[in-house]
Amino acid sequence: MRRAVRVCVVMATLALIWAPTQARADGSNAYVSPWIAANTGAGFDTAFFDFNDNTRASFGFQAGYMGHGIIGAEADFGWTPSFFGDTDIFSNNNLFSLMGNVIVGWPIGGTSGASIRPYAVGGVGLIHTSVEAGILFPVNASKNDWGWNVGGGVMGFVSDHFGLRGDVRYLRTFATDTFDPLSVNFNPGEFHFWRASAGVVIR
Numbered sequence: 001m002r003r004a005v006r007v008c009v010v011m012a013t014l015a016l017i018w019a020p021t022q023a024r025a026d027g028s029n030a031y032v033s034p035w036i037a038a039n040t041g042a043g044f045d046t047a048f049f050d051f052n053d054n055t056r057a058s059f060g061f062q063a064g065y066m067g068h069g070i071i072g073a074e075a076d077f078g079w080t081p082s083f084f085g086d087t088d089i090f091s092n093n094n095l096f097s098l099m100g101n102v103i104v105g106w107p108i109g110g111t112s113g114a115s116i117r118p119y120a121v122g123g124v125g126l127i128h129t130s131v132e133a134g135i136l137f138p139v140n141a142s143k144n145d146w147g148w149n150v151g152g153g154v155m156g157f158v159s160d161h162f163g164l165r166g167d168v169r170y171l172r173t174f175a176t177d178t179f180d181p182l183s184v185n186f187n188p189g190e191f192h193f194w195r196a197s198a199g200v201v202i203r
Contacts, residue, residue, distance in 0.1 A: 029072075029111055030065040031155075033165050035199030039080055042193035056080055058195060064103060068111050074101045074121065076149070078195065084131060092132040097171060099125035099149050115157050122150035127173055127191070145173040145191070155201050163201040170194055 037058040057080070064074030076099040083095035105119025127147035151169030158164075172192035 029067050029203065031063070031201050031203045033062040033064075033155075033199050033201045035060055035062070035165065035167070035197040037078070037167075037195050037197030039083065039193050039195050042083070042191075056083055056085075058197070060197075061199075064101075066103065066105060066107070066111070066117070068107075070104055070106055072103045072105070074103045074123075075099070076101055076123075076125075083129070093130060095127070095129050097125065097127045097147065097149075099123050099147075099171075101149070105155070112160050113157070114159065117155045117157075118152070119155065120150075120152040121167075121169070122148070124148045127171065129191075147171060147173040147191075151195075153197075157201065157203065161203050163203065165197075165199050165201045167197045167199075168194070169197075 037060070038055045039058045040055040042056075058078050059080075060076065060078035062074050062076045064072055066072035076097070078095075078097045080095045082093060084093045101121050101123030103119050103121040105117040107115055107117050109115030125147060127145050128143065130142045149169050149171045151167060153165060153167030155165045156163050170192070171194075173190065175190070
């Protein structure tokens with residue numbers, strides 16, 4: 001688990017360093033976008049356990065680079081405290097995800113100044129869950145899984161460097177029990193949820 005967390009921290013740090021560097025090199029087309037979101041539709045689809053829960057608040061940021069074309073790259077980090085609820089069954093729990101994505105968006109109005117960029121996005125990465133649960137039999141468990149995400153949204157810029165962003169994504173694990181590239185089964189996994197986010201974009 002610690003190794004996976006270190007990988008996440010390194011990837012997120014590199015993304016934050018890389019985006020401003022690319023911005024200076026190519027006309028401020030890199031961006032950082034902090035966001036707040038609502039996670040919904042979460043579930044485990046298994047023969048032994050079926051979990052579905054209410055909407056939960058989530059926080060995070062994206063850092064990416066679109067260039068003057070329509071294809072770019074993006075790192076996406078999300079954090080959800082109490083993802084599985086705050087009842088006695090799941091008393092202390094959280095989820096974070098880190099995805100490396102390809103983003104495709106058409107810049108309506110250009111790549112500087114006021115403009116709109118609708119986009120589609122998708123990629124793979126880490127989905128980590130941590131749960132302290134149980135009333136009669138306490139459980140403390142952390143799990144790292146390879147996962148994927150796909151979605152879309154729109155960025156709207158009001159100036160060269162500032163805009164707003166709306167985004168909807170579907171996240172799901174692959175069918176694997178460990179964070180190990182050699183054991184990934186590229187069939188849909190058991191854990192999944194939707195995320196709808198809104199935030200600002202600093203370009």
